Amino acid sequence: MIVLAVLRHDQRLADMAGGNNVSESTVRRWRDELIALLAAQAPCLDRALKRVAKQGGEVVLIDGTLIPTRRRTGKADRQNYSGEYRHHGLHFLAVTDEKGRLIWISAARPGRTHDITAARHDHILAHLRAAGLSALADLGFRGLDNDARDPVIVTGCRPRPA
Known part of the structure; x- marks a missing residue:
């Protein structure tokens, strides 16, 4: 306790x-x-994606988030500051199934890490292709997949303000 x-x-x-x-x-x-x-006890990304595919899933959702932390002193503080959120913290990349249930979460990275950088570092596309899945990703992933003929990543579109 x-x-x-x-x-x-x-x-x-x-x-x-x-x-x-x-x-x-x-x-x-x-x-x-x-x-x-x-x-x-945490599943590795390959096993988690294969389990989703085996259960009949075709799409996973990918998004990054910042978990706020206390500000540290000195030069170590700078890497944990996220300009997007304007807060100090650690960055995590999460993969969920179609219903939003968490199936995998990445290791902690400095808060300044961008979603697309984390996805490239974890080789998300290679794991998705190996499992035969597609992904619906946040707008931060625009440009993750440069091959337009292989639609592994389908990015969402933010509605224009009226």
């Missing part, structure tokens, strides 16, 4: 340790062990 409070409610390690009569290093070790355990 201590680790869940640290992860879910962003409680400080020292506060949780002091209130539960354990050392801060013990809470840190517990937190790291739980994160490693959760990461080991």
